[in-house]
Amino acid sequence: METPQPQDELGLHLKRPCLVISDLARSLTLYRDILGFTLDYQSEASPDSYLYRVFQLPAEAQLVFASLSTEYEPRAISFVEVKGIELPPPSVPHRAAIVIRVPQLAPVIEKIVTRGLEIVEPNTFNAPPNLHFTEQGFWDEDGHLIVLYDIKMLDDCAD
Known part of the structure; x- marks a missing residue:
């Protein structure tokens, strides 16, 4: 009989949404102070961060990653603050x-x-x-x- 591996026992899991934003302080005022999330941590992304590739951001962009929790959900949402470039407007619909x-x-x-x-x-x-x-x-x-x-x-x- 095979020994179950940790990933087998955990199964499907939605970790968190990650939003690209232009101003972390402004977003924290909304998501923390109005909606009630708490800031877990924030840190500058390294130049070789996966965030550049996954969000298709140019190398000249400066990134700060932040993670927020709720009382019941650790790291429920995260942000990638992008400075040094202008973000395009969101598409509609x-x-x-x-x-x-x-x-x-x-x-x-x-x-x-x-x-x-x-x-x-x-x-x-x-x-x-x-x-x-x-x-x-x-x-x-x-x-x-x-x-x-x-x-x-x-x-x-x-x-």
Whole structure:
């Protein structure tokens, strides 16, 4: 009988989305201070970093990598700050979105609107057995589509 290897036991795992951004401090203000992520670490990327190849960035770009966590998900999202070149605008239609559950959607959206970010009208729906979802999208300063949602029990929605 073969001994199971660690990778066999772990199976499929989604590690985290990684967003290319133009200003780490600005992104931290949104993702940390408004959405509630915590900064785990940040570091400058070496000139031979895989980030250059995978994101197809030119050698003259200076990169800083940062990883953020939630209370329940270590390293849930990461950023690659790119300086020294201008990033192209995102394409439309959007080809990806980051979907994030927040404890209470309305106060977060208020802060996002106050920040001047463009939002999408909210959507609500019910799902079995007795869940009420509200979801609302917005675009961060770098044009990434972010969809936030919260969940309530239908009994709680009647109050």
